[in-house]
Each structure stands twice: as C-alpha cells, then as structure tokens.
Amino acid sequence: MTKTYPKASRPSLDSVSVSIEKGEFVFFIGPSGSGKSTIIKMLLHEVTPNKGRIIVNGKDVTSMRSWKRPAFRRSIGCVFQDFRLLPNRTAYENVAFALEVIGKTKAVARRVVPEVLELVGLGGKEHRYPHELSGGEQQRVAVARAFVNRPLILLADEPTGNLDPDTSIEIMRLLDRINRTGTTVVMVTHDSNIVNQMRRRVVEIESGRIVRDQHRGVYG
C-alpha cells in the first residue's frame, strides 16, 4: 500500500506490503520520519492509504465507513509513548473508563479491572493517580487499559520512548506476556537495545520502503 500525505514531496509509505500472522510479535524499526508510525495510524483507521488495501482480522478496512470505526477499534488495543492517561482519574478509574465508555457495566469493570491491573504488576496501586506513579507504572496502566477489553491486536507506538532502559525491559516483558496469551503485538520503536534482546520479527523501514524483513532479527 502507498500513503502520500497532502503537501508531502514523497510518499510516507511507498508500496509497502507486510503480512502479519495472528499471534505474532513484530517490530517496525527505522529512523524518524521513515513512515513507521503511519502504519499504526492506518491499522487504527485514522488515515487511509491512497493505494492498496489494509486487511485486519480478515476484514478489508481500507474503505470502512467512519461510523463503523468505533466497533472496529474495540478489537484493537493501543499504547503510546506519552501514555495518554487521564490525570484526574486513578489507575483503576483509567482502566475502568475504557470499559464504561464502550457500554460495559460497573459490575463488569469491578470484576475485570483488578484482574488486569494484577496482570501488569500494579496490584495494590489501583487507587494511585498518574502523577503518583512512575513512568514505567504509568505505561503499565496504559497497557492495562489497552488490554482490558482482550483485543486481538495490540499496537504500541514507541511505548518505551519515555522510559529508562531497565523500565523499558520490564514493559517489554509485559508485552511479551500479553503476546503469549495469543494477542498479536505490533510495536514501532527505534530502541535498538530492546529489539536486540527480544529477538523477534523485525521489519525495517527507510524512506517509506521496507528494506529488511527478518525473523528473530536484530536492530541493525
């Protein structure tokens, strides 16, 4: 597929074709501006390609109508570099919010949220506010929020970009554990340490083109 942003001199992604199997763990790496974040945006149906097709969970979402987008996004979890937590809500409330706004009852939240907070290693810190948590812990809350609805796919856009190396490793262990439950994990990063340690599939993008696609790959 090809994506050209208006006013851009060259396409952000140029004839890129990638197939990711269910349950895989894939890194997209490459320098800033190489187009890797555009892939995440397209998988979220935030931008649509000018050419080509995007198929997620066996469904062609390329020309999906925007009113179908909410239902589509419920099958996808997403984590960002800047956590995107609500500052005036506790860890528990942040995760519960994601459930309640898609129509789940408070009773469901009470059952599921503590479970998933336990899973990400935040047991006992449910009632802390984001500013009372460390960066790593905040990212765990974000992962919990992305995972609480048991999505088929977890997208992570530089999830360790704001974290120190040790904390980054912990977050990666968490993502690895989530991947082992059968969730497909797609992660965009330029943290070479992490890629080298994980030894998972690596897709390298440069100037909008795939220059490498390697199983059990390293950063460079």
Add this chain to the structure above:
Amino acid sequence: MRMKYVLSEVLVGLWRNVTMTIAMIITMAVSLFMLGGSGLLFQKVGDMKDLYYENVQVSIFLKTDVSDQQRTDLDTKLKSDPLVKEVTYVNKDEAYNRFKQMYADAPDLVNAVKPDQLPESFRLTLKNPEQYKSIYDQYKDSEGVDEIVDQSKLLDKVFGVLTGIQNFALAIAIVMAAAALLLVANTIQVAAYSKRREVAVMKLVGASNWFIQAPFVLEAVVAGLIGSILGLIALIGVKLVAGGGSLAALEGLITPISWSDILLTFPLMAAVGGLVSAVTGWVTLRFYLRV
C-alpha cells in the same frame, strides 16, 4: 449507567463554564421571546383582520347641492349593485348627531358646526371589502358624489404598523438567534477542548460516536430549553404588565391575547430552542472533534 454518565457529564459541563452558559441561555431566551411575541402578533393580526374587514364600510359623501333626483338615482344604483351587501343613507341631521356624539368633549367645535354644513352620505357594506377599488371607479364620477372614503384604507395603515412591529420582533429574534448560535458553537468548542483527553481516549478505545457527542449536544439542548422557559416567563410577564396597566385601554381595539395563546407558543419556542441548539452543537462537533 450510560444514561447516568451522560447526564452527569451534561451538568458538569454546564457548570464548568457557567458564565458562558448564562450568556447562552440569556441570548436564547431573548431570541425565543421575540420569536414567540412575533408569532403571537402574527396570529392576532390575522384574527383582527377577519374581525375588522368584515365590518368595514365605504362612505360615499354627497355634494351639498346634490339634487333629489341624483340622490334617488344613486340609491337605486347602489341597491342593485352586486358588490354591495348593505346600504344605509345618512342625512344631514343624522350626520350632525353622529358628529355631536363623536366630539361630545369639544363643545366649542360642535357649536361652530351647523347641521346643514355636514354632508349627507351613503354607508355601504361590501360583500368583499377588497373590491373597494371597483366601487370607487364606478361611482367617483357619478353626479352629486363629492368624495368616496374607504375605512379599509385606515385599517391598512393600522395593520401596516402592526405588521411592522411583528417584522421588527422577528428581525430581532433572528439577530439574537444568530448570536445564540455562535455562543452555542463557542461553548461547545470550549467544552470539547476541556475534555479533549477524555475524548481522545474514548475515540481510541472505540466508544460510539453518539456516546462521545451526546453530552455536548445535550448541554446545548438543555441551555436552549432553559432559554425557552425564560422566554415564556417573559411573555407571561408582558401579558401581566400589559393586561393590568398601560395597554388595558386598547383592550377593545386589539383582540386580547389569552393565556392559552401564550402557552401554545411555548411548544414552538421550546422546539426551536432545542432543535437549533442541537443542530448547532452537532455541526460544531463534526468540525471540531471529527467524530
């Protein structure tokens, strides 16, 4: 739970930006008050037209030196005219009596006028008051006719003024509505900005569009409805003041505006207030949130 969430968000939203909310409600109220007022006036003018034009008369005044022959000719002609429903002849004495009655509080004027100075006349009631023109054309050159006066000319002036007031009220209603619209748009933008983090998360995790938009749109609708209630109260206030005081003298002239008339305009005001707010809010969100 979802309804409760939406409603609490609405109240929090209205309270968070309370000065803007008040401004929005006031402009809305004034606009709807003017709209309701002009609606009432429109209705009343219609009623009054029916009432007055039915009784409107055309007067054919005769020259002072009119001969008996001319008078009799005119009388027969008028009586057989298909456009005329009724003819009454008013002689000089009767005219003088009417004149005395009309100016009873100005005896000097009455004393200065002698019965034979007043013209005799035929008073016609037309089958259709709007056919005055053809009557005028037909009789203006008849012998012995001095002048033809149509009361509906006068009524036209009165109704012209009333219609003018009505249009003025409508114009103010429209201008205020435009201001209210901009305020709604602005309030919603501020509200959406202050909740941008929540909205971003909601979009990300797949909350439905209506669920994201409903609190904002309802915020505007609630303000619109409160505005329409205040507008209704203003109309009731005008009725109370006018009914008791300054306008009571006109009671006989203008058909009175009843309580049911006022209460019946409320659904119109509420519907316009609510609908305009909802549509403005929704359109604003389309541009601002792109949901």
